[in-house]
Amino acid sequence: PLYDVVVSGGGMVGSAMAAVLGHDIHFHDKKIALLEAGPRKDYDHMPDSYSNRVSSISPGSATLLSSCGAWDHICSLRLKPFRRMQVWDACSEAMIVFEKDDLDDMGYIVENDVIMSALTKQLDAVADRVEVFYRSKAVGYTWPLPSHSSDTSPWVQVELADGRRLQTKLLIGADGHNSVVRKEAEIKNIEHQYDQSAVVATLHLSEATDNNVAWQRFLPTGPIALLPLSDTASSLVWSTSHDHASELLTMDEESFVDSINSAFWSNINHSDFIDTAGAMFRSAISLLKPSGTAVRQLPPSVAKVDPESRAMFPLGMGHATEYVQHRVALIGDAAHRVHPLAGQGVNLGFGDIACLAHHLSAAAFSGCDLGSLKHLLKFETERQRHNVSLIAATDVLKRLYSTTLAPLVLLRTWGLQATNALPPVKVRI
Amino acid sequence: QFSLFRFIVKRPFSTSHSSVDSKEIKKFQLLAHKWWDEEGEYAALHSMNDIRVPFIRDTLLSMSSNYHLGNPLSGFKILDVGCGGGLLSEPLARLGASVTGIDPVEDNIRAADRHKSFDPVLAKRIQYKSSSLEEIVEESMETFDVIVASEVVEHVADLEMFIKCCSQVLKPEGSLFITTINRTQLSYVLGIVVAEKIMGIVPEGTHEWEKFVPPEELEHVLESSGFSVKTVTGMLYNPLSGSWSWMESTSLNYAVHAVKSGARAQPHATDTAPETDIQQRSATAGTA
Numbered sequence: 001p002l003y004d005v006v007v008s009g010g011g012m013v014g015s016a017m018a019a020v021l022g023h024d025i026h027f028h029d030k031k032i033a034l035l036e037a038g039p040r041k042d043y044d045h046m047p048d049s050y051s052n053r054v055s056s057i058s059p060g061s062a063t064l065l066s067s068c069g070a071w072d073h074i075c076s077l078r079l080k081p082f083r084r085m086q087v088w089d090a091c092s093e094a095m096i097v098f099e100k101d102d103l104d105d106m107g108y109i110v111e112n113d114v115i116m117s118a119l120t121k122q123l124d125a126v127a128d129r130v131e132v133f134y135r136s137k138a139v140g141y142t143w144p145l146p147s148h149s150s151d152t153s154p155w156v157q158v159e160l161a162d163g164r165r166l167q168t169k170l171l172i173g174a175d176g177h178n179s180v181v182r183k184e185a186e187i188k189n190i191e192h193q194y195d196q197s198a199v200v201a202t203l204h205l206s207e208a209t210d211n212n213v214a215w216q217r218f219l220p221t222g223p224i225a226l227l228p229l230s231d232t233a234s235s236l237v238w239s240t241s242h243d244h245a246s247e248l249l250t251m252d253e254e255s256f257v258d259s260i261n262s263a264f265w266s267n268i269n270h271s272d273f274i275d276t277a278g279a280m281f282r283s284a285i286s287l288l289k290p291s292g293t294a295v296r297q298l299p300p301s302v303a304k305v306d307p308e309s310r311a312m313f314p315l316g317m318g319h320a321t322e323y324v325q326h327r328v329a330l331i332g333d334a335a336h337r338v339h340p341l342a343g344q345g346v347n348l349g350f351g352d353i354a355c356l357a358h359h360l361s362a363a364a365f366s367g368c369d370l371g372s373l374k375h376l377l378k379f380e381t382e383r384q385r386h387n388v389s390l391i392a393a394t395d396v397l398k399r400l401y402s403t404t405l406a407p408l409v410l411l412r413t414w415g416l417q418a419t420n421a422l423p424p425v426k427v428r429i
Numbered sequence: 430q431f432s433l434f435r436f437i438v439k440r441p442f443s444t445s446h447s448s449v450d451s452k453e454i455k456k457f458q459l460l461a462h463k464w465w466d467e468e469g470e471y472a473a474l475h476s477m478n479d480i481r482v483p484f485i486r487d488t489l490l491s492m493s494s495n496y497h498l499g500n501p502l503s504g505f506k507i508l509d510v511g512c513g514g515g516l517l518s519e520p521l522a523r524l525g526a527s528v529t530g531i532d533p534v535e536d537n538i539r540a541a542d543r544h545k546s547f548d549p550v551l552a553k554r555i556q557y558k559s560s561s562l563e564e565i566v567e568e569s570m571e572t573f574d575v576i577v578a579s580e581v582v583e584h585v586a587d588l589e590m591f592i593k594c595c596s597q598v599l600k601p602e603g604s605l606f607i608t609t610i611n612r613t614q615l616s617y618v619l620g621i622v623v624a625e626k627i628m629g630i631v632p633e634g635t636h637e638w639e640k641f642v643p644p645e646e647l648e649h650v651l652e653s654s655g656f657s658v659k660t661v662t663g664m665l666y667n668p669l670s671g672s673w674s675w676m677e678s679t680s681l682n683y684a685v686h687a688v689k690s691g692a693r694a695q696p697h698a699t700d701t702a703p704e705t706d707i708q709q710r711s712a713t714a715g716t717a
Binding site (some may be wrong): 002025026027029136146151153154191319364365366367368372373374 | 466467476479482483486497498499501519522523524525543547549670
């Protein structure tokens with residue numbers, strides 16, 4: 001069978017891609033297939049306890065999810081909007097606070113399972129256009145020769161594990177940072193394993209609070225973040241060395257909670273030199289811009305961790321040198337993998353979807369061959385332009401904040417203080 | 430050569446003469462296998478789809494009240510005259526139309542048939558036929574809702590007859606879309622010298638400047654054949670980006686949309702002036 005589009009990978013990004021295309025008016029008569037290696041999960045019964053895998057969803061991503069009808073489901077399940085983000089250094093007083101002037105939501109913390117539940121519902125709603133193949137791992141791809149060699153099939157051939165074969169005019173690889181589509185297409189990937197793992201857990205706060213701030217502190221071993229889930233619960237994302245991560249996972253719950261509180265509250269890494277230099281810089285700024293610095297607040301203290309909610313996964317960075325080829329496009333982690341310190345990972349993927357869907361929709365409405373490089377290259381250019389600077393900046397920040405060396409601490413202290421005082425720079429972030 | 434010989438032998442015995450210029454046929458035969466190479470000799474035609482398909486689509490949508498954006502041209506019967514390898518037929522069919530593509534060069538039709546054969550939806554919606562326009566007139570009177578003649582009229586031997594045949598196979602109030610090249614000093618410099626000889630945007634020898642058609646002349650022929658010209662607009666090709674855009678000036682390429690009047694078919698002027706036709710026919714036969 002010949003499909004117009006096959007999406008390989010049924011995670012958040014792959015499912016959203018299929019759902020967005022399935023709800024696009026210009027794809028009304030098209031045939032789309034979504035290939036997912038795992039079984040269909042039952043999302044109808046959301047447990048009361050929070051899942052430990054959450055994502056920070058930007059307003060732009062919320063708009064995309066809204067366009068395919070998934071956002072409504074998410075809102076009716078559960079999510080936590082946050083208004084403010086405080087980012088500060090463990091080695092100095094420097095900090096930066098992000099908040100929107102109009103007191104709008106800066107972003108939303110949503111469990112990944114909630115997002116998947118909403119997307120699955122919206123895929124079911126367009127089942128006449130989008131066929132979801134569960135337990136269907138793609139094991140081989142055959143690429144077409146350039147279009148003008150006439151006698152062989154011009155389509156991409158996909159072979160599934162059970163021997164079934166599909167043909168498609170466009171293959172979208174949404175199969176994660178170890179993308180098989182990318183490897184089989186022989187697209188070079190620039191990758192780097194960080195010597196860090198992220199520890200996630202669901203935490204309960206000592207007391208209920210207007211939990212609408214996202215907190216992140218840069219420790220020398222890596223950033224620790226507290227993301228609000230409700231007025232009494234928050235999600236932990238702690239990037240640290242592999243050894244420390246294993247320790248955190250195996251220590252008893254009380255010690256774990258103590259480590260977290262200490263990481264956020266302790267000033268053990270401050271040095272007098274840096275504190276003085278930082279204070280001088282701050283007074284200099286306040287001469288130029290009186291409102292330039294804000295008061296550093298302290299995050300809520302943690303009382304308990306959900307049993308069984310501690311987990312860890314290794315971190316790395318990756319960027320594909322090409323996002324597209326004739327009849328192939330990569331989106332999400334298959335195209336780019338970042339450190340969670342910027343909370344951008346899945347938002348980059350949703351951004352890819354918005355851009356690719358826009359170009360495919362216009363191509364469909366002009367009767368174009370969907371696999372044509374002409375519009376695929378436009379997608380690649382737009383997204384690489386956007387993604388490369390963000391991925392590079394995230395990588396630089398990660399390295400800059402991984403040290404206690406005074407000169408670098410000073411640099412980032414002043415840099416952070418200056419950035420905090422300069423509205424135009426802050427808004428761009 | 431054999432098919433050309435057959436063509437010349439056939440002509441004296443038919444009652445209608447042809448708007449097809451046999452020299453033109455030879456030119457296109459040589460490049461029949463190159464149609465679908467998007468970066469090859471026909472690259473500029475491929476990228477012309479970016480403006481001519483939306484032009485056709487939006488004009489037809491603006492004139493109709495009942496359409497679905499997921500299948501905008503569904504229900505339209507379109508004739509693509511001089512369809513070549515099917516570069517324009519395929520997108521129109523993807524938008525839902527039933528397309529008949531005709532071209533006098535058999536190799537072109539073969540290439541077009543082969544290319545559509547891999548897509549079952551296209552294979553069903555498009556029918557290709559190796560034929561001139563005159564040859565299908567008798568069996569297709571007032572059959573089509575739309576005719577597209579894109580980059581064709583600058584290759585025909587008899588423009589007036591070509592337009593009259595279009596009128597005959599078009600339903601009343603049907604639309605005719607033409608894209609072609611103006612005959613100006615600028616189009617000689619840019620369209621022939623630069624495009625063919627210097628930059629190789631168009632295969633050398635494709636066009637003869639003398640056969641380019643000024644929009645005034647085309648409009649005159651259209652109006653006197655029962656068409657009402659609705660739109661005339663210029664097109665510009667940017668060789669650096671490889672893309673087309675609309676422009677006000679028609680001094681180079683331009684597009685026309687005309688609508689056939691709503692009255693039923695009237696007896697045509699050609700039936701009453703056979704002498705001039707015979708003279709013209711023997712003139713073209715001498716040069717073939």
